[in-house]
Amino acid sequence: MYPLFSAIDMNKELFSYAKSTVDRLHFPLPVKVVMIDLDGTLLDTAEDLALAANLMLRELGRPEHSVATIKSYIGKGIQRLVKRALTGDLNAEPEPQLLEVALPIYKKHYAENVHVHTKPFPGVKEGVELLRKAGFRLACITNKSESFTLPLLRATGFHDYFEIILSGDSLPKRKPDPMPLTHICKYFNVQPHEAVLMGDSLNDATAARAAGCHVFCVPYGYNEGRDVRELDCDAIVPSLVEASQLIVKATPQ
Numbered sequence: 001m002y003p004l005f006s007a008i009d010m011n012k013e014l015f016s017y018a019k020s021t022v023d024r025l026h027f028p029l030p031v032k033v034v035m036i037d038l039d040g041t042l043l044d045t046a047e048d049l050a051l052a053a054n055l056m057l058r059e060l061g062r063p064e065h066s067v068a069t070i071k072s073y074i075g076k077g078i079q080r081l082v083k084r085a086l087t088g089d090l091n092a093e094p095e096p097q098l099l100e101v102a103l104p105i106y107k108k109h110y111a112e113n114v115h116v117h118t119k120p121f122p123g124v125k126e127g128v129e130l131l132r133k134a135g136f137r138l139a140c141i142t143n144k145s146e147s148f149t150l151p152l153l154r155a156t157g158f159h160d161y162f163e164i165i166l167s168g169d170s171l172p173k174r175k176p177d178p179m180p181l182t183h184i185c186k187y188f189n190v191q192p193h194e195a196v197l198m199g200d201s202l203n204d205a206t207a208a209r210a211a212g213c214h215v216f217c218v219p220y221g222y223n224e225g226r227d228v229r230e231l232d233c234d235a236i237v238p239s240l241v242e243a244s245q246l247i248v249k250a251t252p253q
């Protein structure tokens with residue numbers, strides 16, 4: 001566990017607090033690339049994911065779940081979300097035939113409801129604007145399938161902020177594997193320590209550590225129902241606005 005700021009500690013003194021309590025890292029961190037997670041960091045997608053899951057369960061004649069329960073199922077992509085919704089368990093495996101029937105039903109309902117209640121979290125628009133104005137190269141890394149990621153980013157107006165968008169099915173491996181982060185670093189021709197991932201879950205923290213990138217976490221996301229303070233990250237920031245204050249554009253060598 002390595003949180004430097006909690007939502008409670010965060011106030012106007014944030015920056016001096018950071019400098020006085022950190023000896024491993026010196027803030028603001030010099031980075032060139034900012035990678036931002038989608039579900040639970042950029043966009044509050046839980047209600048629409050729950051809507052689609054419950055429409056699927058209803059169609060299959062199975063018990064529905066609360067939005068809070070389905071929130072804890074978000075994080076490892078659609079297939080895992082459907083498995084969790086079918087079994088009511090984070091790790092259980094449903095009958096393969098049931099999963100085969102359920103997955104296309106879920107995808108149909110989510111495609112029809114991808115942007116009903118979904119909206120950016122507070123500070124996201126402002127934070128992304130600040131990051132862009134400061135000259136960081138921006139990337140989006142999500143475990144969401146590309147067929148939902150792209151329409152959603154377009155509908156919410158965030159698509160064009162990102163120079164590269166990697167979804168859960170863009171590469172052979174997704175978070176918590178470091179592959180998407182390593183891919184982004186190569187794409188921008190930067191070293192891992194010149195990039196920071198802003199995310200909300202263990203998948204983000206694990207992927208970033210494995211890739212050698214910095215990682216900040218927001219406390220308002222999903223994290224599969226776990227407390228964000230359990231995560232090994234460089235900072236827990238209340239929003240992307242504070243996150244933007246903890247980094248500075250690294251000058252080319």
Ligand SMILES: O=C(O)COP(=O)(O)O
Pocket residue numbers: 037038039040073074075076077078081141142143144145168175
């Ligand atoms: O699709 C998911 O389950 C989570 O997606 P995320 O990586 O954007 O949080």
Ligand SMILES: [Mg+2]
Pocket residue numbers: 037038039040041075199200201221
């Ligand atoms: Mg997330």
